[in-house]
Amino acid sequence: MAGAQGGWVLTATARSPTNIAVIKYWGKRDETLILPVNDSISVTLDPDHLSATTTVAVSPSFDRDRMWLNGTEISLSGGRFQNCLREIRQRARDVENKEKGIHIRKEDWEKLHVHIASYNNFPTAAGLASSAAGFACLVFTLAKLMNVSEDGAALSSIARQGSGSACRSLYGGFVKWVKGEAANGSDSIAVQLVDESYWNDLVVIIAVVSSRQKETSSTSGMRDSVVTSTLLQHRAEVIVPSRILQMEEAIKNRNFGSFARLTCADSNQFHAVCLDTTPPIFYMNDTSHRVINTVERWSQFEGAPQVAYTFDAGPNAVLIAPSREVASLLLQRLLFFFPPPPDTKLEGYMVGDTSILQEAGVHSAEDVASLPPPPETKDKNNAQKYPGSISYFICTRPGKGPILLSEDQSLIHPVTGMPK
Amino acid sequence: MAGAQGGWVLTATARSPTNIAVIKYWGKRDETLILPVNDSISVTLDPDHLSATTTVAVSPSFDRDRMWLNGTEISLSGGRFQNCLREIRQRARDVENKEKGIHIRKEDWEKLHVHIASYNNFPTAAGLASSAAGFACLVFTLAKLMNVSEDGAALSSIARQGSGSACRSLYGGFVKWVKGEAANGSDSIAVQLVDESYWNDLVVIIAVVSSRQKETSSTSGMRDSVVTSTLLQHRAEVIVPSRILQMEEAIKNRNFGSFARLTCADSNQFHAVCLDTTPPIFYMNDTSHRVINTVERWSQFEGAPQVAYTFDAGPNAVLIAPSREVASLLLQRLLFFFPPPPDTKLEGYMVGDTSILQEAGVHSAEDVASLPPPPETKDKNNAQKYPGSISYFICTRPGKGPILLSEDQSLIHPVTGMPK
Numbered sequence: 001m002a003g004a005q006g007g008w009v010l011t012a013t014a015r016s017p018t019n020i021a022v023i024k025y026w027g028k029r030d031e032t033l034i035l036p037v038n039d040s041i042s043v044t045l046d047p048d049h050l051s052a053t054t055t056v057a058v059s060p061s062f063d064r065d066r067m068w069l070n071g072t073e074i075s076l077s078g079g080r081f082q083n084c085l086r087e088i089r090q091r092a093r094d095v096e097n098k099e100k101g102i103h104i105r106k107e108d109w110e111k112l113h114v115h116i117a118s119y120n121n122f123p124t125a126a127g128l129a130s131s132a133a134g135f136a137c138l139v140f141t142l143a144k145l146m147n148v149s150e151d152g153a154a155l156s157s158i159a160r161q162g163s164g165s166a167c168r169s170l171y172g173g174f175v176k177w178v179k180g181e182a183a184n185g186s187d188s189i190a191v192q193l194v195d196e197s198y199w200n201d202l203v204v205i206i207a208v209v210s211s212r213q214k215e216t217s218s219t220s221g222m223r224d225s226v227v228t229s230t231l232l233q234h235r236a237e238v239i240v241p242s243r244i245l246q247m248e249e250a251i252k253n254r255n256f257g258s259f260a261r262l263t264c265a266d267s268n269q270f271h272a273v274c275l276d277t278t279p280p281i282f283y284m285n286d287t288s289h290r291v292i293n294t295v296e297r298w299s300q301f302e303g304a305p306q307v308a309y310t311f312d313a314g315p316n317a318v319l320i321a322p323s324r325e326v327a328s329l330l331l332q333r334l335l336f337f338f339p340p341p342p343d344t345k346l347e348g349y350m351v352g353d354t355s356i357l358q359e360a361g362v363h364s365a366e367d368v369a370s371l372p373p374p375p376e377t378k379d380k381n382n383a384q385k386y387p388g389s390i391s392y393f394i395c396t397r398p399g400k401g402p403i404l405l406s407e408d409q410s411l412i413h414p415v416t417g418m419p420k
Numbered sequence: 421m422a423g424a425q426g427g428w429v430l431t432a433t434a435r436s437p438t439n440i441a442v443i444k445y446w447g448k449r450d451e452t453l454i455l456p457v458n459d460s461i462s463v464t465l466d467p468d469h470l471s472a473t474t475t476v477a478v479s480p481s482f483d484r485d486r487m488w489l490n491g492t493e494i495s496l497s498g499g500r501f502q503n504c505l506r507e508i509r510q511r512a513r514d515v516e517n518k519e520k521g522i523h524i525r526k527e528d529w530e531k532l533h534v535h536i537a538s539y540n541n542f543p544t545a546a547g548l549a550s551s552a553a554g555f556a557c558l559v560f561t562l563a564k565l566m567n568v569s570e571d572g573a574a575l576s577s578i579a580r581q582g583s584g585s586a587c588r589s590l591y592g593g594f595v596k597w598v599k600g601e602a603a604n605g606s607d608s609i610a611v612q613l614v615d616e617s618y619w620n621d622l623v624v625i626i627a628v629v630s631s632r633q634k635e636t637s638s639t640s641g642m643r644d645s646v647v648t649s650t651l652l653q654h655r656a657e658v659i660v661p662s663r664i665l666q667m668e669e670a671i672k673n674r675n676f677g678s679f680a681r682l683t684c685a686d687s688n689q690f691h692a693v694c695l696d697t698t699p700p701i702f703y704m705n706d707t708s709h710r711v712i713n714t715v716e717r718w719s720q721f722e723g724a725p726q727v728a729y730t731f732d733a734g735p736n737a738v739l740i741a742p743s744r745e746v747a748s749l750l751l752q753r754l755l756f757f758f759p760p761p762p763d764t765k766l767e768g769y770m771v772g773d774t775s776i777l778q779e780a781g782v783h784s785a786e787d788v789a790s791l792p793p794p795p796e797t798k799d800k801n802n803a804q805k806y807p808g809s810i811s812y813f814i815c816t817r818p819g820k821g822p823i824l825l826s827e828d829q830s831l832i833h834p835v836t837g838m839p840k
Contacts, residue, residue: 230685231692234654261698265650268700272651272692278681279716280688282709289702296699 007061009417012145016137016402017047022263024270033185037236042168046399049352052133054118054141055411062113083161092146117411117419135162136169140402156190172196172400203327206394209315218313228278256322260305267310287389291317301376328360336371341388352395427481429837432565436557436822437467442683444690453605457656462588466819469772472553474538474561475831482533503581512566537831537839555582556589560822576610592616592820623747626814629735638733648698676742680725687730707809711737721796748780756791761808772815
């Protein structure tokens with residue numbers, strides 16, 4: 001091991017996207033390997049707005065594996081971290097860095113420890129699949145640092161053991177997580193259906209819903225559903241397989257009507273299974289219901305789905321519009337019914353790619369206040385509004401998979417080996 | 421027809437209970453005959469607190485059928501009213517009232533018109549199955565007036581054509597609505613499982629939840645579910661049949677644990693099917709969810725179901741306790757988390773049989789304010805309360821079926837033939 005003793009530090013830094021399922025994953029057939037009861041399909045979101053960035057550093061001076069998430073040290077003792085670390089270490093190969101005079105042999109990796117620093121460019125607690133981006137990024141970055149030769153599919157199978165939905169964050173665009181058949185999980189992998197440029201008109205708007213409720217973790221929630229819901233098995237065995245085929249077809253044909261119908265129906269069915277669980281799990285709240293009703297009234301008025309909605313294990317709405325034009329009509333509706341609380345500026349209430357807002361002619365909180373009720377509103381003079389029930393909106397789009405970042409974007413100091 | 425011309429008026433008056441399903445009816449296989457996709461089981465509620473009272477009057481001076489509901493004339497042109505009227509008229513027999521010198525022959529009924537006055541002793545709009553009590557009472561009273569000899573089962577089949585769940589209000593205690601097989605609906609009838617004295621420790625507390633939302637009618641809601649939910653058929657064909665058997669067993673054995681588990685699971689599954697409908701139907705709101713969480717936390721703390729909850733096509737919670745003692749513990753919890761709004765008296769907030777409240781030591785709004793958090797509360801110093809989210813509570817119990825009332829309780833004037 002050349003260059004050791006003194007304490008060289010070698011790092012790799014990468015950024016990985018989060019993703020939102022349009023055909024939902026709910027229920028494991030194997031808790032340890034994280035093998036699902038059905039296939040799922042997701043769309044990867046633009047990492048510019050929602051992503052995890054992770055640096056993994058290795059140095060002979062490190063005496064144990066350590067990790068910092070958003071600046072705070074967290075325990076790596078959990079089985080999920082250990083599984084990912086072990087699986088990547090087993091596949092580690094020789095690494096040579098001539099510039100730094102470092103040569104790590106394959107067999108050295110078992111003795112070397114790593115420091116991991118990760119941060120999300122969005123609130124971790126907001127229920128926006130931070131663990132999917134985080135584990136995808138951890139596995140991708142570890143694999144880069146350790147010169148692992150496995151392809152995305154093999155890495156996805158490792159990321160899956162950190163957090164099921166993380167496997168889908170190894171690719172951009174639309175991604176299918178194939179449930180697989182093998183007992184060891186080797187064929188439970190993510191595959192890219194189409195990349196992010198294939199259907200690039202899509203616009204994604206996330207409504208982060210205010211909530212004081214503590215939510216059931218998805219891990220314990222889906223465990224309860226598997227044990228107690230009498231509908232879950234029927235969904236997994238009978239309904240999802242045909243929906244997966246229809247969804248692949250809708251994506252291939254960029255058929256937005258079909259895509260939206262399937263996305264909404266599957267989100268609702270996932271929440272139906274949660275409700276069918278003992279004790280019942282409520283992830284959506286009254287605000288979530290009102291967002292759905294806003295979309296459904298609009299689509300009914302127009303006679304066809306205008307936008308798709310989907311909700312994960314929390315009250316936040318993820319809305320997908322077929323174009324910037326429709327997204328701008330959606331934003332007008334959302335801001336009409338869910339305006340910012342009094343004395344709140346539009347900046348901060350609408351983040352991400354806010355250019356659509358400009359196109360919609362909404363430049364300030366005053367513009368929001370003068371928005372007319374949408375044409376589908378029944379009682380236009382008396383439309384109920386819900387200021388303060390949404391914390392903020394994120395405007396984004398489908399995005400690409402993990403990318404390696406340059407050394408100057410490292411989150412770990414190249415000399416001390418500690419988070420910057 | 422003796423005594424006619426001048427304008428005699430003959431009346432019959434009866435009172436019928438409402439009922440709440442513990443295994444739910446959701447979905448028709450025949451819209452006109454109102455034939456369900458599955459059996460259901462309900463408990464009849466005490467008519468002292470929740471019932472419809474109906475007078476039907478007949479007179480040769482009436483020139484058409486007319487009806488008044490809660491003092492306001494309503495149209496009888498709907499198919500459901502017409503079906504009930506036609507079915508009973510077809511079974512009408514000779515009626516003789518010597519005292520008044522009236523003799524109506526079987527064949528006269530086709531030419532005679534009726535005036536119907538009905539009122540509910542609870543708010544019609546509160547979503548408390550007023551149509552079940554109303555149609556049961558209409559059919560029962562018409563049958564009495566017209567001297568119909570058919571038994572309760574046959575009458576239930578007629579009431580069913582007014583409102584499906586009305587058939588279950590023809591009996592007290594626990595009642596099963598057998599879905600039947602016949603195409604003409606003749607075997608889709610209600611049967612009494614046990615009468616109201618069989619399991620007479622049960623206490624029922626209804627939380628009438630404040631809501632500004634306009635709800636989907638159950639008629640259109642279940643039609644949408646039948647057409648669009650991919651879970652409804654599985655529920656109706658696979659899950660409900662076994663639950664019906666288990667529920668009959670639980671009732672027969674007065675096994676409250678099993679009764680509560682089945683009741684809660686079936687309520688939640690009915691709402692899951694609503695959520696699985698396109699567009700999704702939300703009957704429960706955040707307050708409904710909080711009532712459920714209150715019960716579930718308590719039951720989990722005690723290690724066994726303490727009370728059962730069930731929700732119909734609206735946000736109101738119907739809670740069933742195994743005894744007055746447990747009901748009093750339930751009331752303490754409900755009043756702790758859902759106190760009356762400030763400056764509200766306890767009278768009016770707690771109606772029906774309020775004696776349990778006295779037993780619980782709660783005599784005033786001040787007593788409510790000083791209730792301690794229940795032992796299962798995690799953060800006792802910081803428990804979240806929701807004043808104003810419940811309009812009022814009704815304390816009641818299982819009750820008896822329809823009864824004929826005396827002439828002095830008639831809602832129609834014996835001379836004018838008009839509502840009093």
